[in-house]
Amino acid sequence: MPRFTRFGLAAAVAAVVPLFLWAADQAAAPKSTSTPYPLIMGPIRLWAGDAPGAKGQRPQDIPTLTPFPAGAAKRNGASIVIFPGGGYGSLAEHEGTGYAEFFAEHGITAYVLKYRLGSNGYRHPTMLNDAARAVRMVRAFAQRDGLDPHRIGIIGSSAGGHLASTLATHFDATKPDGPKLEAGDAYDRESSRPDLVVLCYPVISLGEFAHAGSRKNLLGDNPPADLVQNLSNELQITKDTPPTFLWHTAEDKAVPVENSLMFAAALQRAHVPFSLHIYEKGPHGLGLGRPGKEAPPWANQLLYWFQERKFVP
Numbered sequence: 001m002p003r004f005t006r007f008g009l010a011a012a013v014a015a016v017v018p019l020f021l022w023a024a025d026q027a028a029a030p031k032s033t034s035t036p037y038p039l040i041m042g043p044i045r046l047w048a049g050d051a052p053g054a055k056g057q058r059p060q061d062i063p064t065l066t067p068f069p070a071g072a073a074k075r076n077g078a079s080i081v082i083f084p085g086g087g088y089g090s091l092a093e094h095e096g097t098g099y100a101e102f103f104a105e106h107g108i109t110a111y112v113l114k115y116r117l118g119s120n121g122y123r124h125p126t127m128l129n130d131a132a133r134a135v136r137m138v139r140a141f142a143q144r145d146g147l148d149p150h151r152i153g154i155i156g157s158s159a160g161g162h163l164a165s166t167l168a169t170h171f172d173a174t175k176p177d178g179p180k181l182e183a184g185d186a187y188d189r190e191s192s193r194p195d196l197v198v199l200c201y202p203v204i205s206l207g208e209f210a211h212a213g214s215r216k217n218l219l220g221d222n223p224p225a226d227l228v229q230n231l232s233n234e235l236q237i238t239k240d241t242p243p244t245f246l247w248h249t250a251e252d253k254a255v256p257v258e259n260s261l262m263f264a265a266a267l268q269r270a271h272v273p274f275s276l277h278i279y280e281k282g283p284h285g286l287g288l289g290r291p292g293k294e295a296p297p298w299a300n301q302l303l304y305w306f307q308e309r310k311f312v313p
Helices: 006-028 097-105 126-144 159-169 212-219 225-230 258-269 298-308
Strands: 064-068 079-083 109-114 152-157 196-200 244-249 274-279
Touching (some): 064 097, 064 126, 097 109, 109 126, 126 152, 152 159, 159 196, 212 225, 258 274, 274 298
Parallel strands (some): 079 152
Antiparallel strands (some): 064 109
16 A cells, blocks of 8 residues: 655645646536627617518517717717628627727717628518618617717628618618618608718629628529629719718738729719728728737728718817
């Protein structure tokens, strides 16, 4: 039978006890139950009952808004609705909550829209209807809260940029391809035309320079050619398209820079004010930047443009 010295026995116990405690902690530790970002419902439902065309009553069937109010001391009267990207198949938190916190810090009351997605069986025009409804509601909220109902902007990134550019070019509910309204609905009396638009490395075209995944999630397989053309938003700009800020990187491999270039060229032809920023370096999806993935200085230039447009003081 082995014999332990006092030192040897103490060393053996010291080695075994941490392992025992670690095993006990592992057995007691609860499994992670964190909810994926696209399934976190905001506190404001776009419709009190089932949303038009809802496929069920799951979180992914219920479009919502999450407000990020600017503090009373900083509030400047402007509001912005945020459409996160994610290829119409998911929603990117850094392009939703990340933006909202930035805008609220700069006095702009922000709302993040959780719109319905192609990955959950939805197709156009569901996403457009969700976006238009959100803008109408935020315009009504501005009147209710003493903010300016004529300073309602939208911002979208990647596929969220496609949604934003779709609303910017298809906001007219009197046209067949415009958002759908409900008779007698108080919010539907408001305009869904944004007062300005911000597009971050946006999907714009569904043609040659399309992001294939976004197109499939939005329109399904083999969509008709006229629908592809109608939602290639560089082809849909008119003089009534809102002023637009765009930024992109030249080396974006996921969504080619041509998307922003074509949209800006069409804005120029229609005499719509715009501010275009093309940066040489940077991958797709940078948002405001993250550790190890610094973003270009687009956010500061956006604030400057907001002042130029008198969107903020």
